Structure formats: C-alpha cells, structure tokens
Amino acid sequence: MSDLTKKPAPDSENAESVGKEPRAAEASAAPVPAVDPRLLVREQGLKGYWTEFSRKIRGGELGSLPVVIGLIVIAIVFQAQNDKFLSASSLTNIAVFTSGLGIMAVGIVFVLLLGEIDLSVGSVAGMGAAVWAVLNVSNGWGDWPSVLVAVLCGLAIGALHGFFFAKIGVPAFVVTLAGFLGWSGLQIWLMGNEGSINAPSGGVVESLTGYFFEDKAAAYGLALIAIVGYAASLLLDTKRRKSTGLPARPVSEIVLRTGVVAVLVLAAAYVLNELPGSRGLPLALVLFLAVLVIADFVARRTTFGRQVFAVGGSSEAARRAGINVDRIRITVFAISGMLAAFGGLFIASLSGGATKNLGAGNTLMLVIAAAVIGGTSLFGGRGKVWSALLGMLVLQAIQQGLNLLGMASEIQFMITGAVLLAAVVIDSVSRRTQKTAGRA
Amino acid sequence: MIHVSATPVLALRGVSKRFGAVQALTNVHLEIHAGEVVALVGDNGAGKSTLVKTISGVHPIDDGALVWEGRPVRVNRPQDAQNLGVATVYQDLALCDNLDVVANLFLGSELKHGPVLDEIGMEKRAKELLDTLSIRIPSVRIPVAALSGGQRQVVAIARALVGDPKVVILDEPTAALGVEQTAQVLDLVERLRERGHAVILISHNMADVQAVADRVAVLRLGRNNGVFDVAGTSHEEIIAAITGATDNAVTRRNARTSNGGGEAEAGGADGTFTKGDAK
Numbered sequence: 001m002s003d004l005t006k007k008p009a010p011d012s013e014n015a016e017s018v019g020k021e022p023r024a025a026e027a028s029a030a031p032v033p034a035v036d037p038r039l040l041v042r043e044q045g046l047k048g049y050w051t052e053f054s055r056k057i058r059g060g061e062l063g064s065l066p067v068v069i070g071l072i073v074i075a076i077v078f079q080a081q082n083d084k085f086l087s088a089s090s091l092t093n094i095a096v097f098t099s100g101l102g103i104m105a106v107g108i109v110f111v112l113l114l115g116e117i118d119l120s121v122g123s124v125a126g127m128g129a130a131v132w133a134v135l136n137v138s139n140g141w142g143d144w145p146s147v148l149v150a151v152l153c154g155l156a157i158g159a160l161h162g163f164f165f166a167k168i169g170v171p172a173f174v175v176t177l178a179g180f181l182g183w184s185g186l187q188i189w190l191m192g193n194e195g196s197i198n199a200p201s202g203g204v205v206e207s208l209t210g211y212f213f214e215d216k217a218a219a220y221g222l223a224l225i226a227i228v229g230y231a232a233s234l235l236l237d238t239k240r241r242k243s244t245g246l247p248a249r250p251v252s253e254i255v256l257r258t259g260v261v262a263v264l265v266l267a268a269a270y271v272l273n274e275l276p277g278s279r280g281l282p283l284a285l286v287l288f289l290a291v292l293v294i295a296d297f298v299a300r301r302t303t304f305g306r307q308v309f310a311v312g313g314s315s316e317a318a319r320r321a322g323i324n325v326d327r328i329r330i331t332v333f334a335i336s337g338m339l340a341a342f343g344g345l346f347i348a349s350l351s352g353g354a355t356k357n358l359g360a361g362n363t364l365m366l367v368i369a370a371a372v373i374g375g376t377s378l379f380g381g382r383g384k385v386w387s388a389l390l391g392m393l394v395l396q397a398i399q400q401g402l403n404l405l406g407m408a409s410e411i412q413f414m415i416t417g418a419v420l421l422a423a424v425v426i427d428s429v430s431r432r433t434q435k436t437a438g439r440a
Numbered sequence: 441m442i443h444v445s446a447t448p449v450l451a452l453r454g455v456s457k458r459f460g461a462v463q464a465l466t467n468v469h470l471e472i473h474a475g476e477v478v479a480l481v482g483d484n485g486a487g488k489s490t491l492v493k494t495i496s497g498v499h500p501i502d503d504g505a506l507v508w509e510g511r512p513v514r515v516n517r518p519q520d521a522q523n524l525g526v527a528t529v530y531q532d533l534a535l536c537d538n539l540d541v542v543a544n545l546f547l548g549s550e551l552k553h554g555p556v557l558d559e560i561g562m563e564k565r566a567k568e569l570l571d572t573l574s575i576r577i578p579s580v581r582i583p584v585a586a587l588s589g590g591q592r593q594v595v596a597i598a599r600a601l602v603g604d605p606k607v608v609i610l611d612e613p614t615a616a617l618g619v620e621q622t623a624q625v626l627d628l629v630e631r632l633r634e635r636g637h638a639v640i641l642i643s644h645n646m647a648d649v650q651a652v653a654d655r656v657a658v659l660r661l662g663r664n665n666g667v668f669d670v671a672g673t674s675h676e677e678i679i680a681a682i683t684g685a686t687d688n689a690v691t692r693r694n695a696r697t698s699n700g701g702g703e704a705e706a707g708g709a710d711g712t713f714t715k716g717d718a719k
Contacts, residue, residue, distance in 0.1 A: 237560075244564050301556050306539075310547055313536035320534045321548030322519065381538035434585075 059434060064375055066426050067390040070419075071397065078401030085401055088275035092282060094400050095272070096209050098392045099284035100346025101363070105370040105388035106295050107158075107339035110332045112371055113299070113312045115380020116172040118333065120161065120179030121340040121367050126359030127187040128154045128341025132205060133197035133354035134190050143204035151341050157183060158337020162330030172333075180364070188356045198353035207283060208349040214280040219269040222281065222289075226265045231258040284346060288389070291339070296385040308332060312381035343367075362413065369416065370395055373423035379431065394419065447510045449474045449606050449638045450495070450526070455504035457490055464490045465662045467504070472607060477629060477639040479653035479670075481646075482682055487662040488642050492609050495640075496528040497521035527600035528609040533592055535599075537585040541577060542566045544584055545599045569598055573631055590621025597628055601637075608632055609640045614648050626652050646675055660684050 057065065078085040104121050111118045128150040135146035161179055165172045191197065199206045213219065234254045241248035272281050299305035310318040311328050319325050347363070348354045372378060373394050374387025395416060402412045448471040457465040465487050472478050482488050493499045495506070497518040505512045508524055515521050521528070535544050542559070545566050551558040566580050575594045577587060584592060593613055600608055610629070614622040629652045632639050643649050649656055650670055658665040658681040666681045 240560050244560055246560060246563055246567075303550050303552060303555070303557060306543060306547070306550060306557060309539060310536045310543075313538035314534070317534040317536050318547070320518070320530065322522070323548055381536070 064384075064387070064390055066423075067374055067387075067394060070373075070394055071390075074394065074397045074401065078397070078404070082401070082404045084404055088271065088278035090400055090404065091271050091275075092279060094393065094396045095285045096282050097350065097399070098389070098396045099282070099288035100209065100343045100350065101366055101370065101396075102288050102343075102388050102392040103291050103346065104340050104343035104363075104367045105374075105392055106291055106385060107336035107343075108367050108371045109374075109376050109383055109385055109388050110295070110299070110308060111172075111336045112376045112378060113308050113381060113383050114329060114332050115312045116165070116329075116332075117368070117378075118158075118161070118176045118336045118340075119173065119364060120157070120176040120183060121336065121343075122359040122361075122364035123180050123183035123187065124154050124157050124337050124340040124359075125344030125347060125363060126354075126357070127157070127183045127190070128344035129348035129354040129358050130187040130190040130197075131341075132345055133199075133348065136203070136205070137197045137200065137353075138194075147204055147345060150345060151338055154341020154344070155334050155338040158340070159330055159334040161337065162333030165333065166326040166329035184360060187359070191354065191356050196353050196355040199348060205345050205349050208287070208346050209282070209284045210349065211283040212280040213283065213286075216273045216280070219272045219281040220266075222286065223265040223269040227258065227262045230261050234258065284349075291342075292385060292389055299385050304328070304331070309381055314381075362416070365420075366392075366395055366416070369420040369423070372427065373419065375427075377427055377431065378424065391423075448472055448507075449509055451507040452491075452495070453505045453507060455491070455494060455501050455506070457487075457494055457499060457502050463662060465494070465501075468659070468662070468664055470657055470664075470667075472638045472640060474606065474638050475633055475636045476655070477633050477641055477653045479641045479643060479649040479656045480659065481643065481649060481656055481678065482659035482665075485661075486659040486682075488659055489611065490662075491659065492528065492611060492640065492642060495521065495607075496526055496609060522603065522605075525603075525606040526609065527603060527605035527607070529596050529600045529611060529613060531611045531615065533596040535584045535592060535596055538583055540583050541580040541587075541595055544595060545569070545602055547599075549602060565602075569601060572635075573598055573601070573628055575628070588621070590617050590624055593617060593621065593625055594628055597625070597632075601632075605637065607638045607640065609642075611642045612644070613641070614643065614645060622648065646678060649678075650675070658682055 075086065084090055104125060108118060108121060131153050132146050132150035135141040135149060136143060141149075157179065161172070161175050164170045164175045231254070234249065234257065238248040238251075238254065269281075272278055299308065307318065307323045307328050310321065310323060311325050315325050318328075344359055347358055351358065370391030371383070371388055372391065374384070374389070374391030376383025376387045398415060398419065399412060402415065450470075450472045452468055452470040455465055455468045455470075456463070468487070468491060470478070470480075470491070480488050480491065490499065494501045495515070497515045497520050500514075500516045506515055507513070513520075513524060515524070515526075536547065539547070542563050546562045551561045551565070563580060570577065570580070573594070575598055577591050577595065584595060587595065593616075597608075597610065597613065613625050613629075617625060626648060629639055629641060633652075633654075641649070641653060653670050656668045656670055656673065656678055658668070658678065660682065661684075665684070668678060668681070
C-alpha cells in the first residue's frame, strides 16, 4: 500500500518539472526586473509591518523582544508574590538603582561593540569615588572640581588600558584584569586609614541620587519632550527620504512607533508623579537618560560610532578602509573608564559615601550582565546603547523583587547568574539562527 | 581602440622589491592606460601580489619608479595610492559583515553634515552607483552578511569606485565564485573599462583573462616574462610564458610546422587549427 502511494509521487514531480521547463525558458527570455524577484519586499501598512516583524523573529533577529517579555514576566511574578512591587517607592528605587550602574553599562556596551571586554569598571568606579571623596571631603576641594577630576581620572585610566591594548597588543582581557586588581588597590590606598568617607549632605554627589524634581511638570514635561522629539525625528527623516526618492517609513509605522513610545514614557511619568508615596522625577534617571541619548546618537549617527561598529565587525577591513583602529580602541576604553568613574559617584551617593570596597563584589558582573541581557552581542559589532537601560532594568527589578520578598543575597546571586546565563544562551542561539538565515 | 590616451595613467619603470634575502620583484615594467584592462598573470610566487601591493602602497618599492600620468610619484602608504586615485579590491574583500551595504560602501569616506552622518545622501549615492554598474542586490540596507559571495564581490568592487579612482586593481575577483557570479563580475569589469577606468586584473583563470582583458602581462619569478595582446595570442603561448616552458607539446608542434619547409602552406593551416582548438 505504502509502495503504491509512494511511487506516483516522483512521477508527478517529473511531470511538473517537465511542464516547468518552457516556463523557465520564458522567464529567462523576459527582461530582467530592476528588483531581484527573490527579495522579500515589505508590504505597505501595518500588515506588512507585522509580517516583517515575524520574519525577523524567525530569522533570529530578536532585538529587544526577550528583554521586554522578561520585564513583563518579572513584573507579573513579583507583583503576584508581593503587591508592593509595583508601588511608587519600589519603582522609584528601581529607577534610581538602575541609573548609576546603567551609566557604567553604557561604557561596557561600547567596549562590547568592539568585541572586547573591560573587567576593570568596578575598580575604576571605586577609585573614582575615592578620588572624589579624598579631594572633596579630606582636602576641601569644591564639589564640581572634585567630581570633574574624579571623572577625568576614569577617562585617563581607560585611555591607559586602551593604550596597552591597542598599541602594545596586550589582550584587553588581561589589561583590564590587571586594572581590576591595580585600581582597587589604589582605591584602598587613597582612602588611607578611613574605612569610609561620607558624602556631605546637600553636596553634588549626595544629590545625584537624592534629588527629585517634585514638580509634576518635570516628569510630564520630559515625557512630552521625548514623544515630540521622537515623532519629529521620524517625520523629518521620512520627509527627507521622500524628497530624495528613497523608500521611507509608512505613516502607519510612524504612528505605531510613536504610540508605543508615548504609552511607555507617559506610564513612567505617571508612576513617578501620581502613585501614592511617589517623590517625582529622580535626577539620577534624568542624567542616565541624558547619557543614553547622547551615547545612542554618537553610536548611530556619527562617524566615530560607525567606525566603532566597523572595528567590531572586522578590524582588518576597518584598517584597510583608512580607519585609525588604534585611536578608536583607545577612545572606546577611555569612554568606558570615564562612565565607570561617573557611575562610581552614583554608587557613592546611594551608599552615603566612598568606601574601601565600593565597586567590589558583583558591581562588575552586574554591569557586564546588563549590557549582554539587554541584547548587545559579546562577539562584537552588534548591539544597541539602549540595551544598557533594558538589561539594568531587568537586573534591578529582580533585585528589588527579591529584596521585597526578603531573599538572602546568596539567593539573589544565584538568580542573577541564571538570568545572565539565559541571556547569553539567547544571544548565542539567536546568532546561530541568524547564521542559518544568512544574517550573520 | 584600446589605447584611449597616449600617456599611460600608471607606468612602472624598472621596479624592484626585496624582502630580506628574497628578491621578490626585479626590474619590472608595466604600463596601464585609461579604458584598458590589463591582466596580471603568473604562477604562485611570481610576484603578482607583491607588484599590486607596491602600487597600492602596502609595500614601498626599493628601486625603480612609479610614473603617474607622466610624472614620477612616491607611494609609501595606502593613503598615498588612494590620493592618487588607485583603488584596490583585495582577495578577501575586507567588508564588515555586520554593517549594511551603504555603510560598507562609504566606510572610511562617509558623507557628513558636520559631525553627523548623512545617511540619506549616502543611500542615494549608493543606489546611483549600483545602478550605473547594473549591480542588483536585494537592498542597500541589509547587512553584508546576508549577501551571496558574488554579491559581496560586486559590493567590494563598487566600494572601490566610491572615490572615482583612475586605476582599479582587482585581486582574484572570481576565484571563489560560481559560473553566474563570475559572469556578473566579468560584466562589471567590462563596464569599468567603458567608464574609462584603467583596470589591473589578477587571475589564475585564463578563460576569464581572455574574456575581458585587452593585454596580458606575465610575471615569472619576479621578472617580466612578456606582455601579450589578448586578441592575437593563444592560450598556450600565455601558459608557456607563465610556466617558462619553452619545450612543450605546443611549442614542439609550432616548431615542427614552421620547419616544414616545402609544406609551408599546410603548416600554416595546421597552426591556425591549433589556435582554434585552444579556444
């Protein structure tokens, strides 16, 4: 029976292929179309948007999707366990704790885009805080000069790492591992006999995480600026593309994207302003968002950013294209060091001052994990600056939720480790899927 | 027909290059005119790549002179060659897989509004460039990783043309390609010639060379071993020059027929038959 059903199959195939031949000949005789017929062209309108989206997902271009789903799952799970999780104070906590480490993660995103790693960010953060504290508190320098010198110290340290990596050729892993040990040693030495130096109340560093814009206009105003700015940049881009005859985003897509952004930022502003017990817009969040917007602009819109992606994709191709690869590498490590020191000041602000072990422990791991969880590839050349925000939100939301449930820190470590592993697995698997889909 | 201009756009006069104890190039002469495709052939180690690298500034020459449009020039760095108007497409293409086609085409020479990338201007020019070369790729906004081998090759060649160079050097452009893609690249080489570029084509594939080249320059052991007009030269003569074999079946037959004495007519007929057979 099975034989009978199987046998006709090849015959029918043959018949089909015989029938196809004249058609194929016709096709080759026909004039060649301007667009490759194998190309999948996106249909107009929302339906086309959806089909392209689902095709990308199947092709392994997951983008931010796993993180967004992860955040929703985290919110549901913790809210079910403890109804304080989505309260104003809890969400404000997440926002403030996300900011400092998130700024450090932005630096790591740049380093990962190069395909390298910076293991020194925790120590550099601690050293930056120590430099600030010693200058500001022990030596009586002004707020701003001491903050500036601390951040510049981070910049110089990063540039030094970059120099050893780019010019001497020591692997970045080893250079920054040496920095990890060396700079934390310098941090402890700087602190001298003091176990910790408290941040003066009312000072710049204390207000980094302690100041809130209590006026409701601040949060709503910032949300409005974000929505209008986003929509305007999309519309301007579309207008310019249309005027030069290039394919442009359909209006429906602009409306959809702006709508999603508007819902998100207005919801965030509402939470910060209106929920009972809310304190308004935290300064830390504003600074973090400013760093994100500037870094994103640099990464996507400037020559420097393009060159960072090029070096991360293929340093040899970048070199032959006339890019000064060494300069890019040194600059990226300098950015990482600068943002690490800046983030260190946030940590000092949160913990009430500089300590000998500030930035030690799991700071480094959280920062690198955030960048990876957010979707920046460990393999270089692929990623977004915004992954620093998404990844750090995931980590801080988990930490906040576990704190509310009264979990011990060892449990938190294990869970954070599992989340990081899951993120890297997603990265590796999606990369493999992209390869089979011809996208990597 | 072939020689558009009297002065060669690039001429190498007695170029020599040593690497330690190895004399890689000895007294090499080469002339390339605008609107001409010169194939550079030779066995492995003949010095083809070294010669190309001296022109593109990767290895400065030790002796001799590079003459650009009639005046001697020094080419010590890749930038020097680029500034003169020499663009090189390396065998490994040197594309960034993670960047899209537009970004790759303009890598290192991005169009800008101040410090900001002019993405729209670049995309427009990329499309124009690809259109004039009749290059068809699915989209200029997909990463190069998503392109086929032939498409990458044409993108790499198109990239060499962004700065509108006078001399384009193609190092083994068809080595890794299939039949259809090879045909595409050869078409592209002919379009480069039509647009007035001088093209240096390195290839091991005699069929490709005979299909598109105007002249064939043969290198053997770092020295010139003849320059042939493709039109009047047989496959075997070029192979003989490449291998240095003067004593082989072809030369023996040629020698026998030309020594035929009283049967000169028949010998001539035999000779033409050999050439026809070669094709």
